Amino acid sequence: MNLDARATDRxxxxxxxxxxxxxxxxxxxxAFARLSHDTNPLHVDTRAAQRARFGEIxxxxxxxxxILMGMLATHYSRDTDGVKREMLCLNMNFAFKGPVFxxxxxxxxxxxxxxxxxxxxxxxxxxxxxxxxxxEDKPLVVGRGTILVKEIVx
Numbered sequence: 001m002n003l004d005a006r007a008t009d010r011x012x013x014x015x016x017x018x019x020x021x022x023x024x025x026x027x028x029x030x031a032f033a034r035l036s037h038d039t040n041p042l043h044v045d046t047r048a049a050q051r052a053r054f055g056e057i058x059x060x061x062x063x064x065x066x067i068l069m070g071m072l073a074t075h076y077s078r079d080t081d082g083v084k085r086e087m088l089c090l091n092m093n094f095a096f097k098g099p100v101f102x103x104x105x106x107x108x109x110x111x112x113x114x115x116x117x118x119x120x121x122x123x124x125x126x127x128x129x130x131x132x133x134x135x136e137d138k139p140l141v142v143g144r145g146t147i148l149v150k151e152i153v154x
Contacts, residue, residue, distance in 0.1 A: 008117050011076075011085045011149045012126045016112040018075045021135070022067075024059045026102040032063045058099040064132045064141045065094045068108055072128070075110075076149045084152040090125075091146040098140040100132060106140065108132050123150035 026046075033043040038060050041048030049057045069089060076087035100106055108131070115126040130143030 008115055008124050010083055011151050012112055012115050012124050014112050014114055017109060018071055019107060019109045020071055021105060021107045023103055023105045024100060026057055029057055029059050029102055033060060036062055054099045057102040061094065061096045064100055065143065068130050068143050071108060072110060072147060076147060086150050086152055088148045089145065090148055093144045095142045097142060100140050104134060106132050107135055121148055123148045
């Protein structure tokens with residue numbers, strides 16, 4: 001069964017926000033660096049990080065970006081609200097404005113800037129703005145993304 005523009009707000013709506021607050025521990029940062037083959041001393045060597053520009057272990061940009069993308073995938077492939085959907089990332093861009101330090105509490109957030117029905121793709125194209133910030137401070141990471149969300153009708 002094909003859906004139409006009436007499904008747009010049911011699967012994703014402008015203004016919708018997804019948010020998560022977390023803390024990257026030194027162990028989290030080290031484990032991610034190992035898994036992603038990122039041997040930058042800023043992520044794995046406390047002494048080297050202390051000598052460097054930031055003076056402390058920092059999370060890699062890909063770690064923050066990966067969690068932001070994971071938040072989208074989890075949220076827009078859910079069915080816990082009675083609407084079955086699937087999501088596909090089409091485009092993601094990230095700018096790294098400042099370091100995410102070990103044991104620093106940060107808020108990761110996406111907000112839907114716009115969404116529109118796409119008849120060719122039979123789903124909703126949405127543009128989102130994302131960020132990683134220390135609570136009530138300027139963003140450390142800024143993201144922009146385009147995703148496709150489809151309602152699954154069986």
